Amino acid sequence: MTxxxxxxxxxxxxxxxxxxxxxxxxPKTFLGLLPILSFxxxxxxxxxxxxxxxxxxxxHNHITFAVYRELFTGIYREAFITSxxxxxxxxxxxxxxxxAVSAALVRTSGTFRSLISSASGVLANTGGVxxxxxxxxxxxxxxxxxxxxxxxxxxxxAGSFDIFNFWGxxxxxxxxxxxxxxxxxTPAMENMKKEWAEANDSLGGSHFQYLRYVAIPTLxxxxxxxxxxxxxSSFSAYATARAMTIGNLPLVPxxxxxxxxxxxxxxxxxxxxxLAMGMVxxxxxxxxxxxxxxxxxxxxx
Amino acid sequence: MRKLSKFNIFTLIFAAFFFxxxxxxxxxxxxxxxxxxxxxxxxxxxxxxxxGFYTNLGVSLRLAAVTALLVMVLMVPTVVFLxxxxxxxxRLIEFVCLVPIVVPVxxxxxxxxxxxxxxxxxxxxxxxFFYVIVSMPYVYRAVxxxxxxxxxxxxxxxSQSLGASGLTTxxxxxxxxxxxxxxxxxxxxxxxxxxxxxxxxxxxxxTFPTWVTNVSQENILGSIALSVSTLxxxxxxxxxxxxxxxxxxxxxxxxxx
Amino acid sequence: xxxxxxxxxxxxxxxxxxxxxxxxxxxxDTNWATCGDITACGGMDALVAEAQKEGAxxxxxxxxxxxxxxxxxxSFKAAFGINIADDNPNGSSAYEINLIKTAPAATQxxxxxxxxxxxxxxxxSTGVSIFAPYxxxxxxxxPATWKDSTGLWFGNYSGQxxxxxxxxxxxxxxxxxxxxxxxxxxxxxxxxxxxGAQESLMTVLAASVANGGSLDNxxxxxxxxxKLKLAGNLSSAPATAASVVSGQTKxxxxxxxxxxxxxxxxxxxxxxxxxxFPSDAAVTGTPYIFGINKNAPHPASARLWVExxxxxxxxxxxxxxxxxxxxxxxxxxxxGSTLFNSLMGGQNIFRLGGAAPxxxxxxxSHKLLVPAPNVILGTSGATAVPTIxxxxxxxxxxxxxxxxx
Numbered sequence: 001m002t003x004x005x006x007x008x009x010x011x012x013x014x015x016x017x018x019x020x021x022x023x024x025x026x027p028k029t030f031l032g033l034l035p036i037l038s039f040x041x042x043x044x045x046x047x048x049x050x051x052x053x054x055x056x057x058x059x060h061n062h063i064t065f066a067v068y069r070e071l072f073t074g075i076y077r078e079a080f081i082t083s084x085x086x087x088x089x090x091x092x093x094x095x096x097x098x099x100a101v102s103a104a105l106v107r108t109s110g111t112f113r114s115l116i117s118s119a120s121g122v123l124a125n126t127g128g129v130x131x132x133x134x135x136x137x138x139x140x141x142x143x144x145x146x147x148x149x150x151x152x153x154x155x156x157x158a159g160s161f162d163i164f165n166f167w168g169x170x171x172x173x174x175x176x177x178x179x180x181x182x183x184x185x186t187p188a189m190e191n192m193k194k195e196w197a198e199a200n201d202s203l204g205g206s207h208f209q210y211l212r213y214v215a216i217p218t219l220x221x222x223x224x225x226x227x228x229x230x231x232x233s234s235f236s237a238y239a240t241a242r243a244m245t246i247g248n249l250p251l252v253p254x255x256x257x258x259x260x261x262x263x264x265x266x267x268x269x270x271x272x273x274x275l276a277m278g279m280v281x282x283x284x285x286x287x288x289x290x291x292x293x294x295x296x297x298x299x300x301x
Numbered sequence: 302m303r304k305l306s307k308f309n310i311f312t313l314i315f316a317a318f319f320f321x322x323x324x325x326x327x328x329x330x331x332x333x334x335x336x337x338x339x340x341x342x343x344x345x346x347x348x349x350x351x352x353g354f355y356t357n358l359g360v361s362l363r364l365a366a367v368t369a370l371l372v373m374v375l376m377v378p379t380v381v382f383l384x385x386x387x388x389x390x391x392r393l394i395e396f397v398c399l400v401p402i403v404v405p406v407x408x409x410x411x412x413x414x415x416x417x418x419x420x421x422x423x424x425x426x427x428x429x430f431f432y433v434i435v436s437m438p439y440v441y442r443a444v445x446x447x448x449x450x451x452x453x454x455x456x457x458x459x460s461q462s463l464g465a466s467g468l469t470t471x472x473x474x475x476x477x478x479x480x481x482x483x484x485x486x487x488x489x490x491x492x493x494x495x496x497x498x499x500x501x502x503x504x505x506x507x508t509f510p511t512w513v514t515n516v517s518q519e520n521i522l523g524s525i526a527l528s529v530s531t532l533x534x535x536x537x538x539x540x541x542x543x544x545x546x547x548x549x550x551x552x553x554x555x556x557x558x
Numbered sequence: 559x560x561x562x563x564x565x566x567x568x569x570x571x572x573x574x575x576x577x578x579x580x581x582x583x584x585x586x587d588t589n590w591a592t593c594g595d596i597t598a599c600g601g602m603d604a605l606v607a608e609a610q611k612e613g614a615x616x617x618x619x620x621x622x623x624x625x626x627x628x629x630x631x632x633s634f635k636a637a638f639g640i641n642i643a644d645d646n647p648n649g650s651s652a653y654e655i656n657l658i659k660t661a662p663a664a665t666q667x668x669x670x671x672x673x674x675x676x677x678x679x680x681x682x683s684t685g686v687s688i689f690a691p692y693x694x695x696x697x698x699x700x701p702a703t704w705k706d707s708t709g710l711w712f713g714n715y716s717g718q719x720x721x722x723x724x725x726x727x728x729x730x731x732x733x734x735x736x737x738x739x740x741x742x743x744x745x746x747x748x749x750x751x752x753x754g755a756q757e758s759l760m761t762v763l764a765a766s767v768a769n770g771g772s773l774d775n776x777x778x779x780x781x782x783x784x785k786l787k788l789a790g791n792l793s794s795a796p797a798t799a800a801s802v803v804s805g806q807t808k809x810x811x812x813x814x815x816x817x818x819x820x821x822x823x824x825x826x827x828x829x830x831x832x833x834x835f836p837s838d839a840a841v842t843g844t845p846y847i848f849g850i851n852k853n854a855p856h857p858a859s860a861r862l863w864v865e866x867x868x869x870x871x872x873x874x875x876x877x878x879x880x881x882x883x884x885x886x887x888x889x890x891x892x893x894g895s896t897l898f899n900s901l902m903g904g905q906n907i908f909r910l911g912g913a914a915p916x917x918x919x920x921x922x923s924h925k926l927l928v929p930a931p932n933v934i935l936g937t938s939g940a941t942a943v944p945t946i947x948x949x950x951x952x953x954x955x956x957x958x959x960x961x962x963x
Contacts, residue, residue, distance in 0.1 A: 330803075330804070333827070333828065336825070336826065336827075336828045337803075337826075337827045337828015337829065338828055411656070414656065414660040414661070415660055419662040419663075420662075422661070422662050422665075423662045423664065423665070502646045502648070502649070503646075503653065505618075505645050505646060505657065505661060505665055511646070514647070514648060515644070515647055518621060518622050518623060518647060519622055519623060519628075519819075519822075519823055519826075520823070520826065521799050521800050521803050521823055521824070521826070521827045522803075522826070522827050524800075525800065
């Protein structure tokens, strides 16, 4: 029955839309997009094209595509793979954790909620050296939680625990990924109307059925688009990864850093620029996959 | 509003542990006294005594204000427009808005250095434009999800049939309807402007975060206190944005009565 | 007699006019952006006067605790009254060169201090350099390997790799071998990525020397760190002053010229640090390099700065000038050169910071060196310095080998 109502809404809405926009001619659409396109054109596309042009010039100012071939070999390939793994896992884990926090948040009242959502805004922007230090202060050898766990007779440093290995970094990334998820996903959670849950109850459906047939299908598009963002965010995280590694984890932003903003390797800035373009290429592939997933999920519901 | 289930409470407690532990750990160091002994607020007092605190804080606050303004004026109408009539363009704009997040800040800075005109590179307000770019993915997504969850065309039609212009509709009908999404978007962009370090330092500007790093060179405990204070300070700024309008509207009500 | 009288008058007038004429010639002719040594710039007095007229100096990526730059900045400012702007103290060598190549004119640095491996990036494919050639007064004392024959760039100081540790550690490490001790489980740190940070690169090379390798072969060093990791001793947290104070890092390697500064910093936070020259490896890094920006916004200040930093004199520091005002050049009571000669030269200031000044051996033979700080235990002895080629060869290996440890 819910689907019937939805179809009706869609039908009449699309009719209305046609009436609304019968006046919209092509120039007006273009005018509507002009601000964002020109803004992005100047401050995003222009610098990116400059980087692209720089990546093609080697040290003798000849045009060459040779650097792009290097991206698929050796350490650069490894860096892309490791970055992808880290980003994928971070997006998934933070996605579910953040969604769980959102679900709890929508059931709290105004003041508490404002406190938490504004805190999320701040936490979502933490990173770099301060964040790394905060985790050392909590989970380091003299850390707060370490000492607490020791009091519970659990010595996490008994074995070869290393605070900043792959999983440690994943853990730390959660600190800014989960709040980001909370900020972006909560509006979608807010629109899970109480009436739907009540309708489900009155029809005798279980909580599990509510989740499976109502809640999850409605939330999937928003969830996917939010986790896509989380993926991109951890894929390109630079300052935080830099403050937590000594080169033991090959990540693309870190490699770019050693090439264009380093103290050791000269004359390979064009390779760094090519790596940056490689990251954009990866994002195109991931966005395409996300769009396909989106269409698939909409068809199923 | 539904009651908090057991799962909800468990989630919130777990989250509290996860987020508070590192903050508390750093706070413990920040509270250390002179020569690391005992406890005192000496490290926090040190911050305000440093030369350039108010100047650089002012710069970052101004950057945050301009960024917030640009975000509101540029992003909100665009996403609304995309939902109303520009459906065909949605995927393209979505892609454009997502690309900034994948470009490492280091590369964006270098791209900016070799492409932006010199007169633009001489003012710190250049950063505002890039802060909008960097926060664009989050802002777009937040507003997009917010708009998905309301029946936008119904609202617009109702408002227009009552005689409201496009701008009035936007201001008085749409934005309040997606208030939490817009607030979230503003939170992200303002917190970003106040705390962003990489782009500001690579583009050689003096903002509050770069000043913090400069001035903390020789004082470890002071720099820890400073980073904790910056977090708390940013939080206070955001809370003001949430609660100030409410306080103002409360006063209006009492005056009318 | 009349002839003698006329001759006398003419001579007197000539003597009276000549200084002004020559002074005018100096200030009219001196192109501060291109004068190539102190004589071409009209002498130290003229240089100081012009620098003071400029009133400012743009520097970049200078950390106060690094080779005691803090004292150098303070002395220069207190003595000459020139305001120094230090942009992005934590910046990299690549950043500095990029700054010269792309920044707007007023923001450009006057002088940069870069790593030796980045010299190649300072000249474009046609050989045009971003630097202006300038030969300091002490030019001839600079080793030929570390200066450009035309004066475009020259070395200033270098540092030896030392081991630092917390005074509270149960074991006091004296060598790389000691770092394998189980007492250092989870606690041995290095500054960062060897392919990104010069001191980490030198650390791996030093570890290589300590383990049967050489400056040509960095693989034993990589194997050493692999062993360190397997033993559970190597921490992937970069060793910083904060990680040391927090107790996460109990032993680490660093440049000798960071030791005094970091030790002082940590003492203020309540942690006592000790440093020692490793007994199994004596490796000094390639020197850092000065270059004057061709388009320096303050060319005279730039030249005065490098003269100051390459000066071998013993003398006064900023804290010795504190409160006194005998050097009031505005009143014209003191000559710039007298002031300059009374100051402690940059080379000695580097030494105070624990660095090995590039003019060190010459200064030692003339008994001009001040005593080194006593922060580092043990003796330095003869050290090996890699060439830039050896450095780059090591980096090529580390790019693929390091992430595998």
